[in-house]
Amino acid sequence: xxxxxxxxxxxxxxxxxxxxxxxxxxxxxxxxxxxxxxxxxxxxxxxxxxxxxxxxxxxxxxxxxxxxxxxxxxxxxxxxxxxxxxxxxxxxxxxxxxxxxxxxxxxxxxxxxxxxxxxxxxxxxxxxxxxxxxxxxxxxxxxxxxxxxxxxxxxxxxxxxxxxxxxxxxxxxxxxxxxxxxxxxxxxxxxxxxxxxxxxxxxxxxxxxxxxxxxxxxxxxxxxxxxxxxxxxxxxxxxxxxxxxxxxxxxxxxxxxxxxxxxxxxxxxxxxxxxxxxxxxxxxxxxxxxxxxxxxxxxxxxxxxxxxxxxxxxxxxxxxxxxxxxxxxxxxxxxxxxxxxxxxxxxxxxxxxxxxxxxxxxxxxxxxxxxxxxxxxxxxxxxxxxxxxxxxxxxxxxxxxxxxxxxxxxxxxxxxxxxxxxxxxxxxxxxxxxxxxxxxxxxxxxxxxxxxxxxxxxxxxxxxxxxxxxxxxxxxxxxxx
Numbered sequence: 001x002x003x004x005x006x007x008x009x010x011x012x013x014x015x016x017x018x019x020x021x022x023x024x025x026x027x028x029x030x031x032x033x034x035x036x037x038x039x040x041x042x043x044x045x046x047x048x049x050x051x052x053x054x055x056x057x058x059x060x061x062x063x064x065x066x067x068x069x070x071x072x073x074x075x076x077x078x079x080x081x082x083x084x085x086x087x088x089x090x091x092x093x094x095x096x097x098x099x100x101x102x103x104x105x106x107x108x109x110x111x112x113x114x115x116x117x118x119x120x121x122x123x124x125x126x127x128x129x130x131x132x133x134x135x136x137x138x139x140x141x142x143x144x145x146x147x148x149x150x151x152x153x154x155x156x157x158x159x160x161x162x163x164x165x166x167x168x169x170x171x172x173x174x175x176x177x178x179x180x181x182x183x184x185x186x187x188x189x190x191x192x193x194x195x196x197x198x199x200x201x202x203x204x205x206x207x208x209x210x211x212x213x214x215x216x217x218x219x220x221x222x223x224x225x226x227x228x229x230x231x232x233x234x235x236x237x238x239x240x241x242x243x244x245x246x247x248x249x250x251x252x253x254x255x256x257x258x259x260x261x262x263x264x265x266x267x268x269x270x271x272x273x274x275x276x277x278x279x280x281x282x283x284x285x286x287x288x289x290x291x292x293x294x295x296x297x298x299x300x301x302x303x304x305x306x307x308x309x310x311x312x313x314x315x316x317x318x319x320x321x322x323x324x325x326x327x328x329x330x331x332x333x334x335x336x337x338x339x340x341x342x343x344x345x346x347x348x349x350x351x352x353x354x355x356x357x358x359x360x361x362x363x364x365x366x367x368x369x370x371x372x373x374x375x376x377x378x379x380x381x382x383x384x385x386x387x388x389x390x391x392x393x394x395x396x397x398x399x400x401x402x403x404x405x406x407x408x409x410x411x412x413x414x415x416x417x418x419x420x421x422x423x424x425x426x427x428x429x430x431x432x433x434x435x436x437x438x439x440x441x442x443x444x445x446x447x448x449x450x451x452x453x454x455x456x457x458x459x460x461x462x463x464x465x466x467x468x469x470x471x472x473x474x475x476x477x478x479x480x481x
Contacts, residue, residue, distance in 0.1 A: 041098040042341050045348060049103050050089050052138035053131070054082050057107070059234040060126055060214060067225050069125065074118040081115040082107075103135070104128050125226045127218040129248040129336045134214045136344065138235065140257050143351050144206045148199055150358045151264070155195050155476050157365040162188040163469045167462035169447050170285065170375035171384060178382040181447040184370055185469070186460040192472050194267045199476075201260040209253035212237040216247035219335040249335040251325070254343050258322045261354045265315040268357045272312035275364060279305045285375050286368045292360075307364055311357040318353055321346035380447045383412050383422060388444045388453065397436045407434045421445075 032040065058079060065075035085107055088094040100106045105128075112119030165184035172182035212235060215221065215228030221244045228240035241247040278285035288305055296302035324346045328339055386408050393404035410433050415422050423445035430437045443449060455461040473479055 037098060040101055040338075042102045042344065043096050043098055043100065043106055045345050046103045046132075046135075047089075047096055047106070048348065049132075049135045049139055049344075050086070050107065052135040052142070053103050053107055054086050055138060055235065056131065056134045056214060056231075057082055057122060059231045061122060062234060063227055063230045064122075064124060066230065067227055069224055069226070070121055074121055077115040077118045078111065078122050081111045081119060084114055085110050102128070102132075104131050125217060125222040125224040126214070127216075127248075129218050130213045130216040132340075133216070133248050133250070134212065134235075136251075136347070137209055137211075137213065137253065140209060140253060140347070141206060141236075143355075144202045144257065147264075147351075147355065147358065148202055150355065150362070151195050151199050151202075152477060154358055154362045154365065155192050155199075155472070157362050158188050158192045158195070159469055159472050159477070161365055161368070162186070162192070162465060162472075165370055165372075166465040166469065168370055168372045168375060169379050169451055171379040171381075172460070178378065178384050180387055181379040181384050181450045182460040183451055183462055183465055184372075184375065185462070185465040188365075189465065189468055189472060191267065191271055192476065195264075196476050198260070198264045198267060201263065202257075205253060205256045205260055208256065210236075210238045211241045212239070213241050213247035213250070215240055216244035219245055219248050245335045249332070249340075251329055251340060251343055254347050255322070255325055255329070258318065258325060258347065258350045261350050262315070262319045262322050265318040265354055265357060268361050269312045269315040271361060272308040272364075275308040275368070276305050276312070279303075279308075283374075283378070284371055285378075286370050288364060289367050289369075292364050292367050307360045311360050311364075314353045314357045318350045321350035376447060380421070383415065385422060385445050385447065385450050386412050388450045389422060389441065392441055392444045393434065393437070396438075396440060397434065399434075 061070065061075050061078045061082075064070040065072055070078075085094070088110070094106075094110065096106055097109075100109050108119060108123065111122065162185040165188070166186075168184040169181050170184045170187065171178045172180045172187070212228060212232035214231045214235075215226050232238070232240045241250075275286070275288070277283055279288060288303075288307075292305070292307040293303045294306045296304065325343055328342045332339055389411065390401065390404040390408040393399045393407060394401050397404075399407065411422060411425065411430060414429060414433070415425055418425075423442055427437070427439060427441075430441065444453065451460050451462065453461070455464055458464075470480065
């Protein structure tokens, strides 16, 4: 009886069905099905690891030569060939193959084409498991260094604008309701502190990931007389990883990086939300130029803060990447599973989205122009100096704060009934509520007096902001100006 064709629908054998992958196919008589080739290949996205892959191979080659595992002649040929591979990739002439699955096999296959059998010796004492673990660590480390510089630039932009608007009065909000007058410079410096914590988290992540997995091979280490400390030093790591199983299976640093990226994105989103609000017609606190706004296809008067809106939306993709990767990793036994191939697309997308968001936010901060008159007008409305009145009653009249709060509330009610600000009440009207009030009270009932009085550490007074600007430059940027 003839055997039935058991090939799954949609899983038609590929053109390579008569020969298996030349990099690992000794055990296989036939090549993979087309759908297997498609699901297995990662070259479509991991090709961006070529710089890290080649750097790791160069360090591995040097170590093999020094330990007498490779001849000096083979070492020279491998280094020459890797240099040509890198040049071909950067020039756009390299032909990537999905049949070769990933960046490692694509580079090795081309290397062997260029220099012959010596190319195949490079993989001695190494596996794709420790190779990809190395590549991703190097890539995340490079990305952290780049992001750190970008975040420092964002801080510089915020600090410069804070200095410019150190005395510009605006409303401070709680519950998005006018609370107390503050200065715009003080508001911007709050984001400087957030970004400072973001940078610190990235540095923490970098310190923890800065161990080399190279030498773990597939999972158990190598029988060859390798020197993982040499390759670790050559690649700028602090040390080789202590456990070969952990070396190939650990993706904590990817999760940690995307977690840190998620919080950075949350901070960018908060600032973007404020920019959207501040640009709106009811607020009119700031304007953005044509460089960071777009128009409407139907309403010619519109100026939309799309850069802020898109930055605000990026947090969804980045937090989504965090959840996706945690879900991939949560049930994996030691050591390596092909599931781990799914770490790179969320990692790359999160990093790309974050870098774009940081760049856009920095540009918006440098581009925005404040409307001080409008800011002050809103800051002075809705009895924002009521707390100043209560504090004055405590300081000058000696009332307990709860009693001062009650007195102030009654005076706000009287002013609201009359449709006037607190400083437009007469002294007699105030004394009818609290007889000990004197004319000195009018000195605290302006928004200027309110912000100038708040000189406590971390307060909004313009003199504080000026000092805080200089302190932020020293702490975060390492310079006085």
